[in-house]
Structure formats: structure tokens, C-alpha cells
Amino acid sequence: MKGRALRATLAVAGVVFGLYGYHLLRNDLHSSVTNAAASIVVAWTFLFAGIVAWARRPESRVGILMTFVAFCLLERKLQYSHDSAVFTFGFLFAELGITVAFAHAVLAYPTGRLRTSFERWFIGVTYAVVLGFSFALLAVRDHTQTCIWTKHYCAGPRPRSLFAIFPSEAAFNAIHDTYRIAVYGVLAVVFIALIVWRIHGTTPAGRRVLFPLMLAAVFAATRAVTEAILGFVQHSDAVSEVAYVWQIFGQIAVPIALLAGLLGARLARGTVADLVVELSHVAPGEVRDALARTLHDDSLQVAYWLPMRRSYVDEGGRPVELPDDGRSVTKLDDIAAILHDPELDPHLVEAAGAATRLALHNARLQADVSAQLAKVQESRRRIVTAGDEERRKIERNLHDGAQQRLVALALELRIAQRQFGAGNPELDAVLAGAVSELQVAVEELRELARGVHPAVLTEEGLGGALESLASRTSLPVRIESAPDERLPAEIEAAAYFVACEAIANAVKHAQATQVRVSAERLNGRLVIEVEDDGVGGAHENGSGSGLRGLLDRVEAHGGTLRIESEPGNGTRVIGELPCAS
């Protein structure tokens, strides 16, 4: 109620002020009825738009800023008074409404707050520049010489500047020209550039919201050009008239567009009701799309808050860093954050988010599960990879340690056999027997090491390892294809062990007569296929098949394992492993 009373008071004050301004324009400045009325209508349009926006969108300060612009525009009329005090007061603040306060309201749209530190700096400096110039002009104004308004006006009593310190017409004209260049030239260009930059960096939804800004930029550009040209170039009254009409239309259009923009966002809230209906059917994975559609922001993202992990994740449970690249973040309590175009009204985003609360809650639970699953998957992959690495080390240790010693021992026995066995057949036979026992031990050690991790896989990769495997198998094994290039070690190991186990099963259980193996890269995956012509009927949980362990190994790397084994139709084991190039 307090705000309402304040707005009512301001509205009445604005109307009264406008009537007084009209009186000054008509009686003191001797403006035409049309011009005087148009000038007051511009101010009243800002007043009306400002107060309506303030009442309807109290959370946005644009309404207050537009009301401020309206009073600045009305205050401007005081400079046409013949009374020195009223003139001085009017002149000092006259330029605010048509320059910096206007720019402030436009740049602060739609929230009422300037977005960047540069914008804040720019507006602050412009307030100081405009007021500084006005004060400087008052300081040098010589009321006996300078006629700043119409001849009709100057025929009446010319008001004095209460701040006149160094009256000089030349100084006044010089400062006035400098002011036009500085404010209507340089600062207007910066203002237009800020708007162009803001429109350039936004989405189609943002552009729709920013329409009033585009209009303001066009208006400011037109005004800057007319001020620059008409201020320094001789021109006819007709040209002045056209420029004036343009200015009036421009000044009226901007507050209406700002108001329409703010109310338009309010109207868009109607679609939130539709969203609630739509979301009663939506799957958790489709919440983002539904929000993006309703808010017209394709770049919209939803990040779900996981309190246990104290971090945000996306739908798939992958970590999300909230951006600091200018995209806005609207947080919805402890459920989620919506990352959206900064031009979108955060209250509208909040409303849409609230409407989707239940669906977001479900989506967050799903994201939480996905995040946990991803974590488990990752640790499973690390465990298998670490296991492979350990196996590689064990194989190397066996090879470099025990195997080397046994080999050296075999050579030493052979030397002894050579040196002492020639004349002693009994000793020769003992030594020969020891050598041959040692060779069996070496071979068994090799077999053990090979089962732990075949060295050929490390040295030659999958192709070499498959060929080696085929050469050691008692059945004919045909290697149809194998990648020539090296693949990640864990993928090579997983594929090799799939082939190894499938071939071992073919030999031991399937009564197969031949086996076919192929390993190919297809669409970022390594597909390993082992097919035998045996009795079939194998399945992953079959006793002694070892396929269960293989399935774990393949899945740990994000792959899949399929077994096709109809009784009587042989067995086909197909492993697919992710393998980006």
C-alpha cells in the first residue's frame, strides 16, 4: 500500500508538473501548441509507462527509472522560466532526462540493474559529465548577451544564472559546442555500441526481449546524428521541424516499448501454466527441452544439485561447473540451477522452474543415480586396468627372474655335460635328464606367464597376440582380421582375453573342429568375434566357461559381450569395446 500511495502521489505530481511545464512552454518560451503538447506528452508517456511498470513489475527497477526520466523531462521545462532561480534550477538538471537518465533506464532494462562494471562506470561518468557541463554553462552564462532560447523568449526579461562566476558569451558557446560533441557524439556512440554488443551476444529469445533496446539505439543514433548535423550546419526550419517530430516519436516509442517488454515477459508467464500441464507427462530426461521450449532459449541447461557430493551434475551425472561467461544462473532452492540467456527475466525462469519442480526433483534423483553409477563404473574400470598392469608386471618378473635363472642353470648343466660327461656315460645321462627336466620347467613357467599376460600382447599388440594364440591352439584357428595399429592397452587386453576364453571353450567344451576370429574397428568400437563349429549351447553363466569373468572385464571398459550359442549350431562370442580413434 505504501508503494501504491507513493506511485499515486507521483502520478498526480507528474500531471500537475506537466501542466506547469506546458504553461512555461506556451507563455515563456512561446512554443506552438503542438510542440508544447508533444513535449509534455513525451514526459507523461514516460510517467505512465514508468508507474505501470513499477506497479506491475515491482521487482524490476526499470519502472522507477522511467518515472525518474519522466520527472527529469518535466524538470527540464523549468529552464524556460523567466525567473532566475527557477531557470537556474531547471537548466542545471535539464539535460539529464534526454541523455543519461534515459540511457540508464534503457541499459538497466529488464531488471533495473546495470549488468557490467563498465556499464556502471559509463553511466556514472555520463551523469557527472552532463551535470558538470550544465554547471559550467551556468557559470559562464552572460544573460545580457546570450540568448539561448527563441527570440520571442529573449524579448522578455532574461533570467540570470545564479551560478554566474565568469560571464562570457564566447566561453558559453565554446562549452556548449564541446558538450554537444562529447555527449551527443562520443557518449552516444558508446551507448549504441553497448546495445549492439549486448544484442550481438544473445540468443533469439534474448533478441526478442531486447527489442526495446534496439529501438532506443535507433532513437539515440538518430538524435546524435541530427544534433551533430543540425547543431553545426545551417538548415531550414522545415528540417528542424522534421527532426523534432522524429525526436518526439522516438522518445514516445522507447518507454512504450520498455513497458511492453516488461509486460510481455509477464504475459509469457501464462505459458508456465501450460508447462505444468505438459510436465505431468514428461520424462525426467525431457525437463530441459520442455524448459528451453517454454522460455524460448535453446542454449538453456539444467544442472542438478547433489547435496551429498556438494556439486552440480547434468542429466547424465557428469559434473557441471556453473559458468562465469555471462550466462545467467537461476538457482531453484536445493534442487537444481538453470543456466540461461542473461536477457531472460530471472523471475520468469524461477516461475518456470517452480512449475517443473516435481519433474526436476525426479530428474535430479536420476542424475544422482547416474552420477553414482558413473563413479562405480569408473572405479571398476580402474580396478581392471590396475589388475592388467599387475599381471604385466608379474609376467615380466617371471621372465626376468626365475626364467632367466633356470635358463642359465640349463646352460651350466650343458657345460658340465660337455666337460665331464664325455667319459662318463652315467653322469652324462644324469646331466641330460636334468637339462630336459629344466626345459620342461621353463616351458611350464612360460605357459604360466603367458596365461597371466602374454608378452606378445605388450610387444606386438592384438594382431600379433591373436596370431600367437592361433599358433599355440590345437584346433585350426583362422584370424580373419585384426587391427594393424596399436589400441589402448586395456582394450587390447580385454579383446585378447575374450578371444582366449572363447577359443579355450571351443577346444575344451564345444567339440569344435575349427575356429574363426575377427577383430575390427567399427564406428569408434572394437568388435571382436570368435565363432566355432562346435555343439553350441554355451551361456555366460555356464560352469567353467569363464565367460562371466570376461563379461565383467568387458563391461568394466564400457563394452558389451554377447553369446550366440544355439544347441547344434556352434558358438559365436561377440565383444564390443569402446575404442575412439
Place this chain on the structure above:
Amino acid sequence: MVDDHAAFRASARRLLELTGYDVVAEAGDGASGLALVRELEPELVLLDVALPDMSGFDVADALAGGPSAIVLVSSRDPADLGRRAHESGAVGFISKDHLSEDTIRALLGGDE
């Protein structure tokens, strides 16, 4: 004799010398092995597959076409060495535990 295991080199040298071979030089890595073979041009080079600085296959490839017969040795089984064991410039392969006058002669027999 090119092998990074000094104990193996010592045993192999004694065994070969007992059977009438004259071991003219030993090397513990691929680079010095290559240099010695090129300098001394021995009739036979026993070359370990796994050397600290390079693969024995690479050394064999570099010496292919030269006057020396290259015999690869390894404590691994040839099936564990992959296709390069069959594609290198060596005349043959002997598992270290089978190294003897007979296995060498069997390999070189075709040349003599």
C-alpha cells in the same frame, strides 16, 4: 654375442668355446652390438630379442644382408614373440634353454 644378461653371456661363451667356437666379442646393448658386428664381421651373431636400448629384431634388420649370420635368442618361446620373429633378417631362432652346439649347427646347416 649381444645380450644384456651378463650371466647368460658368460655361460653361453663357455659352452660355445667348449664346442670349438671362438667368441670374438660381447655386447650388452643393441647400439654397441651393431657397432661391433660391423667392425669385426663375425661369422655368427647370437642376438637377444629383448635389449635395453632397442629390439633385437631392429638390430637384425639393420644387419640383414651383411656377412654375419644372425641367430636370435630369447628365453621366450618363438610363438610368444609374434610375427616379427619370422619377418626379421635373422636366419633363425633358438630358445635360450635349448642353446647348444647341435641347435646352432641345425640352424646354420643349410648355409654350410
